Amino acid sequence: AQSVTQPDIHITVSEGASLELRCNYSYGATPYLFWYVQSPGQGLQLLLKYFSGDTLVQGIKGFEAEFKRSQSSFNLRKPSVHWSDAAEYFCAVGSNQGGKLIFGQGTELSVKP
Amino acid sequence: DAGVIQSPRHEVTEMGQEVTLRCKPISGHDYLFWYRQTMMRGLELLIYFNNNVPIDDSGMPEDRFSAKMPNASFSTLKIQPSEPRDSAVYFCASRDRGGTEAFFGQGTRLTVV
Numbered sequence: 001a002q003s004v005t006q007p008d009i010h011i012t013v014s015e016g017a018s019l020e021l022r023c024n025y026s027y028g029a030t031p032y033l034f035w036y037v038q039s040p041g042q043g044l045q046l047l048l049k050y051f052s053g054d055t056l057v058q059g060i061k062g063f064e065a066e067f068k069r070s071q072s073s074f075n076l077r078k079p080s081v082h083w084s085d086a087a088e089y090f091c092a093v094g095s096n097q098g099g100k101l102i103f104g105q106g107t108e109l110s111v112k113p
Numbered sequence: 114d115a116g117v118i119q120s121p122r123h124e125v126t127e128m129g130q131e132v133t134l135r136c137k138p139i140s141g142h143d144y145l146f147w148y149r150q151t152m153m154r155g156l157e158l159l160i161y162f163n164n165n166v167p168i169d170d171s172g173m174p175e176d177r178f179s180a181k182m183p184n185a186s187f188s189t190l191k192i193q194p195s196e197p198r199d200s201a202v203y204f205c206a207s208r209d210r211g212g213t214e215a216f217f218g219q220g221t222r223l224t225v226v
Contacts (some may be wrong), residue, residue, distance in 0.1 A: 049214050100144075100161050
């Protein structure tokens with residue numbers, strides 16, 4: 001079955017600290033992987049995506065993610081978190097042929113001063 | 114392109130009334146998705162279309178929900194009759210056939226009282 005698991009529902013980090021949000025997926029074919037961010041009252045905005053090639057991908061706002069096929073993971077990282085990063089983060093997987101994206105349940109990030 | 118456009122942004126209606134949500138996808142995109150977001154259930158895929166044809170409506174909660182896509186530039190999600198438990202944020206998204214990311218609208222916040 002196709003699925004995405006984000007094990008952490010809520011994470012709190014201090015401003016300036018590093019961040020890692022976990023994402024594990026189950027997908028039968030070659031996956032396309034995505035991280036989206038949702039600020040309160042807003043739609044989902046794409047942070048970064050992985051299609052092929054280099055397994056470390058860079059995104060907007062200083063985020064990066066690493067694809068590890070052996071672990072079926074696509075964890076999101078940021079070396080130094082800013083207060084404006086407080087939001088909900090969604091991992092998603094989809095086919096390279098189009099079709100639907102399967103989303104995880106989301107991880108809510110809080111940033112403390 | 115202006116992105117995915119949803120209307121209205123907010124809708125408050127009384128239980129039993131018909132509600133119609135509207136979506137204009139990005140021009141040239143072949144896939145259109147309707148999602149529902151609630152605190153309890155997270156982001157749920159309700160239905161998606163490919164080239165205006167419904168492909169998977171297994172996420173539609175019950176017969177009170179219906180969706181149409183009469184042409185490539187317009188889709189509706191209708192709830193008739195509406196119930197308080199339908200209160201949620203409804204997102205529309207579109208994606209092209211090449212399998213890139215889905216682009217989300219700003220969402221419609223529906224409140225049924």
